[in-house]
Amino acid sequence: xxxxxxxxxxxxxxxCNDRGPSFKYYFPLKGGWELWVQADFAAYxxxxxxxxxILREIQIYKDPYQRVDMLFNDNAPLVTDKIAIEIKCQTxxxxxxxxxGVGADIAKLGQAKLKVQFxxxxxxxxxxxxxxxxxxxxxxxxxxxxxxxxxxxCAIKKLYP
Numbered sequence: 001x002x003x004x005x006x007x008x009x010x011x012x013x014x015x016c017n018d019r020g021p022s023f024k025y026y027f028p029l030k031g032g033w034e035l036w037v038q039a040d041f042a043a044y045x046x047x048x049x050x051x052x053x054i055l056r057e058i059q060i061y062k063d064p065y066q067r068v069d070m071l072f073n074d075n076a077p078l079v080t081d082k083i084a085i086e087i088k089c090q091t092x093x094x095x096x097x098x099x100x101g102v103g104a105d106i107a108k109l110g111q112a113k114l115k116v117q118f119x120x121x122x123x124x125x126x127x128x129x130x131x132x133x134x135x136x137x138x139x140x141x142x143x144x145x146x147x148x149x150x151x152x153x154c155a156i157k158k159l160y161p
Contacts, residue, residue, distance in 0.1 A: 001051040002081050003072045005122050008045075009146065009156060012126065015044045016147035016154045023152045027091050027130055034089045037128065038069055060084055060118040066108060080161075082121035084109065090129040099137045102127050109159050123159040128152070 019040065026033035042054045055071045072083040086105035090098040102125060107113075109123040127143070129135060130151050139145065143155035 001049055002076055003045070003052050003054075003083065005083055005124070005158060008072060008083060008085070008124075011045050011048060012041065012154070012156065013146045015041050018044070020147050020149045020152060020154070023128060023149075024130070026089070029091060030093060032089060032091050032094065034069070034087055037087055037089055042070065060115055060121075061108065061113055062115055063113070066113075068109075079117065079120045080122065082118065084114075084118065084121050084123045086123075086125045088125070088127045090127070090131065090134055095131055095134075098127070098129060098131070098134050102138070106157075106159065111160065120161075122161065124156055125159065126154065126156045128154045 026036065038056045042056065045052055045054060053073055053075045055074050056069065057067045058071045058074070059066070060068045060071065068084045069087040070085040073081045076082055086109060088098060088102045088105060094101065105125050109125065111119045127134070127138060129138070135153055138155040141157070143157040145153055145155045147154040
């Protein structure tokens with residue numbers, strides 16, 4: 001089954017509404033919590049439809065040392081049906097570098113950095129944050145705030161196409 005970008009966004013909203021109130025407990029984790037988000041969100045999507053094709057930490061970049069956080073629809077016959085998503089999760093230790101990290105993920109998903117077979121796939125960035133500065137930066141940079149619970153928020157931005 002092919003997952004569309006709109007379905008991805010809808011599932012992410014539902015997942016945030018379900019899990020979001022507990023996000024505040026992950027911010028203090030030294031070493032971050034992005035891998036938990038990857039696994040838990042993938043499990044959530046698969047609980048809705050187990051036929052979706054979801055891969056984590058997959059090498060789609062020309063740089064052999066870089067991996068995309070999530071790739072949906074890798075088995076799709078059309079490259080344009082594939083969806084590559086980079087994720088950033090703010091922590092107490094990364095709060096000052098979070099914005100730069102999101103910016104780096106945006107740059108990393110540039111078509112020139114992708115392997116040829118992924119250059120026309122859909123791409124996007126998702127960030128979970130808790131500082132006002134991060135929220136304001138994301139709004140200023142045309143992210144869509146899809147979840148807000150007190151100081152915690154989640155925002156997404158579709159990059160291509």
